[in-house]
C-alpha cells in the first residue's frame with residue numbers, strides 16, 4: 001500500500017469512504033452507536049450527487065401511491081433527515097408523480113444540513129477534499145489501513161471496520177475486494193443538470209415539458225444539436241422562475257471518456273453550452289436563456305459496485321420479497337436510462353427487503369458497502385441507487401459496522417434483527 005505522511009496512523013472504529021447520501025447516513029449511524037468514526041470525502045462538500053450534481057428530488061422515501069399511505073418506507077434516519085431538510089427550507093412538500101411520491105429538494109441547501117448533522121456528533125470526524133487512493137483491507141480479523149491525499153498532504157489511517165460509500169466501489173477496488181461493473185453497452189447514461197434562467201413558464205409544466213423534450217430530441221436527430229446530447233428534461237425550481245435542465249449524455253461520450261473522467265466534465269459543459277445556444281437561436285421565448293448555476297460534477301448513475309455476500313437480483317426486488325435478513329426497504333421502481341427515449345420503469349409489487357448480505361463484501365468480512373455501489377445486478381441497482389434507499393442502506397451498514405467494531409467481530413456476525421432494532425434511534429438527538 002502507498003505510504004502516507006509517516007508516523008503513527010490515526011485509528012478509528014469505523015471509517016466511511018464517500019460523503020454522499022449513503023456515506024453520510026453510514027457515518028452518523030455509526031457515530032450514534034458510539035463508534036469513533038471517520039468520514040472521508042474527496043469533494044470540497046458533502047452530499048455526493050444530491051449536492052454536487054444538482055439532483056433535486058429524493059426518490060425511494062415513500063410507499064407507492066397505490067398503497068394509499070404517505071408513510072416513510074424506512075422510518076429512522078431517512079425520515080429524520082427529511083424532517084431536518086424541511087425545517088431548514090432545503091426541501092418542499094412531497095409530490096405525487098404518477099405511481100410514486102418524491103421529495104423536491106434544493107441542492108444548494110442540502111450540504112449545510114448534512115454538515116450540521118455531522119457536527120452534532122462528537123465521535124464523528126469529517127475530512128473534506130480527502131481522496132482515498134490506496135487500501136490494505138483486512139480479509140477476516142484485524143484493522144484495515146487506508147491512505148490518500150488530503151488538503152494538507154498525504155494521510156494514512158487505520159480502522160477496525162470500513163464502509164465503501166464512494167458510489168464507484170473505490171475502496172473495494174483499492175483494497176483488492178471483488179467488484180463488478182456493467183458493460184459499456186448496458187451502463188446507465190450520465191446526465192448534466194444545470195440551473196437555467198430565461199425559460200418560458202409554459203415549458204416547465206404539463207405538456208410544455210414534453211414539447212421541450214421532443215423539440216430537443218428532434219434537433220439532435222436532425223443535426224441542429226450535437227449527437228452527444230441524447231435528450232433533455234425541464235423541471236421548475238420551486239419558489240423561483242428558474243428551471244433545472246437535465247441533459248442526458250450519449251453512450252459514445254460515456255465510453256470515450258471512461259478512462260479520463262475529467263474529460264467528461266469538460267465535454268459535458270460544451271454539450272450544455274451548445275444546447276443553450278440552440279434554444280436561444282431557435283426556440284420562441286428563449287432569447288434570454290442562460291445557465292445561472294453549474295454543478296460541481298456530471299451526474300453518474302452507475303459505475304463499479306462491490307460484490308457482496310448476497311447479490312440483489314431484479315426478480316425478488318420486483319416481487320417485493322421480504323425476509324428475516326432484511327435491514328432496509330427498497331420501494332423505487334427499476335429505473336434505467338439507456339438511450340434517447342429517456343428512462344424505462346418497472347414497478348415492484350411491494351417494497352423489497354434489502355438483506356444485510358448485500359451490504360457486506362463477499363471477499364472481505366470487515367468491509368461494508370451502501371448506496372450506489374452496493375451489491376446488486378445492473379438491473380436491480382436501477383431501483384436501489386436512489387437517495388432514499390441510499391440513506392437507508394447507509395444507516396443499516398453504519399449500525400452494523402459500529403456493532404461489529406464494539407465486539408471485534410466481522411460484519412457477518414451481526415444479526416439483521418439487531419440492525420433493524422437499532423435503526424429506530426434518533427438522528428437529531
Ligand SMILES: Cc1cc2nc3c(=O)[nH]c(=O)nc-3n(C[C@H](O)[C@H](O)[C@H](O)COP(=O)(O)OP(=O)(O)OC[C@H]3O[C@@H](n4cnc5c(N)ncnc54)[C@H](O)[C@@H]3O)c2cc1C
Nearest residue numbers: 018020021022042048049059132166167299300371372387
Ligand atoms: C442525473 C441523475 C439524476 C438522478 N436523479 C435522482 C432523483 O431524482 N432522485 C433520487 O433519489 N436519486 C436520483 N439519482 C440517484 C442518486 O443521486 C444517487 O444514486 C445517490 O446520490 C447515491 O448516493 P451515494 O452516496 O451512494 O453516491 P454518491 O452520491 O455518488 O456519493 C459518493 C461520494 O463518494 C465520494 N468519493 C468517490 N470516490 C472517493 C474517494 N476515492 N475518496 C473519497 N471520496 C470519494 C464522491 O465524491 C461522492 O461525494 C440521480 C442520479 C443521477 C446521476
